[in-house]
Amino acid sequence: YKNLSLFSPDQIELAKMLLEMGQSHLFEHWPEPGIDDDEKRGYFDQVARLNASYPGGLASYIKTARELLADSKEGKNPFDGFTPSVPSGEVLAFGDDNFIQFEETGVREARNAAFVLVAGGLGERLGYNGIKVALPSESTTRTCFLQLYMESVLSLQDASCRLVQGECQTQIPFVIMTSDDTHARTLELLEANSYFGMKSTQVKLLKQEKVACLDDNDARLAVDPRNKYRIQTKPHGHGDVHSLLYSSGLLNEWRDAGRKWVLFFQDTNGLLFKAIPAALGVSATKQYHVNSLAVARKAKEAIGGITKLTHADGRTMVINVEYNQLDPLLRATGYPDGDVNCETGYSPFPGNINQLIFELGPYIEELTKTKGAIKEFVNPKYKDSSKTSFKSSTRLECMMQDYPKTLPPSARVGFTVMDTWLAYAPVKNNPEDAAKVPKGNPYHSTTSGEMAIYRANSLILRKAGIKVDDPVHQVFNGQEVEVWPRITWKPKWALTFADVQSRVRGSSFISQKSTMAIKGRNIFLEDLSLDGALVIDSVEDAEVKVGGSVQNKGWILENVDYKDTSVPEEVRIRGFRINKVEQLEKNFSEPGKFSLNT
């Protein structure tokens, strides 16, 4: 290139690196000096960003891409030499003594934890136009996922602090990994809602960068079809969270402040925090370096399977095998039927719900070696069986649950299986795709995610001694779901089963048509008979006994069609709206003891 004075020495170095890495095509279409000079300089801003945000830089990215693309072309099995088997882990049953004990330990440990939400995904399968964390987790209170998560962490913080003697000033750190697709809207949501009660300093946003797309098996970087002075980019996957945490310096900061645990979780699981205290208790009790939460998994369900892999040379690891790889792996290793349900009606491989708990010390030790780089994969869509060209550009991807792949065999990697109804109800599928899910498999839609919250709360109250009516079956957006009473409570009312037990007295009853929203902390259900809608709130220093018979017309679910664009998107995608016909609504705004006895 004739006019090098246009560029800074750093930019020239980057250009040299690209040329050495076989990327001369990137500059082939550049016009003579004097034309588009600003765009050309701007081009290197992007190259510098791509170079800096990848461990080892772009040269390393291109080198790894060539290796993985060659393996993919050859059809090399990433699990070559490994035999899968069903691993053994901790299996918990909600509400038994063991579970209660783990919950108590977990709450105690929580003040030494940090929470990391991965929320950089756009949710293409869901097709929702907003960011997923802004979606209401249910429509009774319209609490969005981010609010639910942040209030749960705040409640854990308070509950954990109450267990220590003396002052406890801890502020549990809350990190959100965003991407260009979600960053601005996540920040906006936080700011518009005063960080949902957290201190803004308690919350950190780490933005992941996309990675360069690849046009062919030689890993030639793709020029953005919309702008010839840009390299086309796509998301690299949730595995980026490890390198971002490492480079942010937060991990050492947390260690220096005495923190011990890092909990990773995903963007749309409204049940998650019902499982967290017990799972953290398991990590602490079993001294797991890595603990993955799991649930019983239906064969072929789109969640990874936790699998023990044993290599011919004796190495073993317990790792998530992603849903699209489990079936071929099983078929190739002596299970001719692949991924099928066993006599329990579920796959023998527990389903990974991607809620991970790491012990901070060993995590930092490992990242000091790897800098947070995670084993990647590539998934090109080839034009034909010669595998020489792609239908569209591809890129390297990585997953946060692949972290244990580089760990030594001495690492304590475990998992905890929870009841699905308690722990897992993600919102991932749009109504059309959800309606096509084979019968018996979960829909993972906005509708099923919301109904799962009501079901879990109903079952928990039943376990605590309240008589809760059976559900009815209803169809919304082509999905048949169980409709339980619409029971919701704020995390500050109850985080653990012991909390629920301590707030339920006497003998109470809730009918199927009922709605109950508990918003205050010291609210006690005592000999209540509810047949209608009850919304109850109280200030921190008020203690309210709720009993007697509450009967009214209640809140009714009315069908709406997801295609009806006159209805707001977050309503129509769940297939119903709530008609608030009649309710008893009480707010106890003064300190003191009160009784709602109608």
Ligand code: UGB
């Ligand atoms: N995410 C990011 O933050 N950045 C990205 O680049 C991509 C995603 P999906 P997926 O438990 O339900 C995962 O798309 O990847 C965030 C596990 O791999 O919802 O298909 C995104 O915002 C799988 O093993 O899920 O499958 C979201 O919060 C199984 O456990 C999260 O990453 C499955 O989830 C997950 O992204 C599950």
